[in-house]
Amino acid sequence: MSNPILVEASRGSIVESTHRGAIAVAGPDGGLLFVIGDVLRPIYPRSAIKLLQAIPLIQSGAAEAFGFGDAELALAGASHNGEPRHVEIARRMLARAGLATDDLECGAHTPLGEEAARELLVARGQPNSLDNNCSGKHAGMLAAARHGKLATSGYVRPDHPVQVRVRRLIEELTGEALGEDRCGIDGCSVPNWAMPLASLASAFARLASGTGVSAEHADAAYKLMAAAMTEPFLVAGTGRFCTRVMQAAPGRVFAKVGAEGVYCAALPSEGIAIALKIDDGARRGAEIALAATLLTLMPGEAAAIAPLSDEAIRNVAGLETGRLGASGELRGALAGLRTLSL
Helix, strand or coil, X not given: CCCCEEEEEEECCEXXXXXXXXXXXXXXXXXXXXXXXXXCCEECCHHHHHXXXXXXXXXXXXXXXXXXXXXXXXXXXXXXXXXXXXXHHHHHHHHHCCCCHHHCCCCCCCCCCHHHHHHHHHHCCCCCHHHCCCHHHHHHHHHHHHHCCCCCCCCCCCCCHHHHHHHHHHHHHHCCCCCHHHEEECCCCCEEEXXXXXXXXXXXXXXXXXXXXXXXXXXHHHHHHHHHHXXXXXXXXXXXXXXXXXXXCXXXXXXXXXXXXXXXXXXXXXXXXXXXXXXXXXXXXXXXXXXXXXXXXXXXHHHHHHHHHEEEEECCCCCEEEEEEECHHHHHHHHHHHXXXX
16 A cells, blocks of 8 residues: 655646655654554654764763764754854864864765855865765764774774664664664665654654653753754754754754655654655655644644745746645644644
């Protein structure tokens, strides 16, 4: 059975394209409040779980030892644009841990931000690893390794103590056994572990509420979510959805994108979390689906969230040529969730 259509792109009166997918919403105790589509099939969460991957940075004592504040913690869980402030904070994280750009094993790519990419080409031509959207995550992993007196070389390998600790933490939080059959290598070279959306939503909800997890885990997750909500620009950057949605509802929502159409989000004050994936990997579909779900859960923020859930499609001349929005099936399903949230 295929997943339902969650998002539609229309042109004129015709639906031109559709995005199928699945969404899981969990409550404070980790129990599912809402499900649409297959939320039990293992998927790779990709960068949507950077918060989980950053928890050892705090629990190891590295963040405190190296004086990492909200900016550094936000960047440790970021998929950033490579704008100047992103790059500078990643460089600062490395320097405080006595490390350098060459210690990063994430590889180099042109900044995700268009303006940042243009500026880089003018200034120095070739990108380096600091420009990689995952440089903050890697700087955090390196800092944890350095503070723990572990080898910094090869910190991306599945058998490195940093990655073993991350895997065990994710297993504990999700209840999933993450064997080799669940392991894939992410775009930035660290292990990524496949798991169901239901388990992801449950883990984020329990971390947000502090229910059913250790105080140490809840405290670390709170610090990372609070840092991201305090510094939303650092989590993504100019024009990016993660940044926009956290700015739209300051202090109310944490959101993090993952490649291939994945999103994880949490409402810390309510202890509610969302995990979703769009089957075809389209980020635009994931953004609309998340915004529609948040709009249902946060009716008091409708004025700020609604514009993110129904967006114009424009051509190069700026003319509106269509709309991108939640499907009728998703809107109908979310009506039941709205009853629960009121």
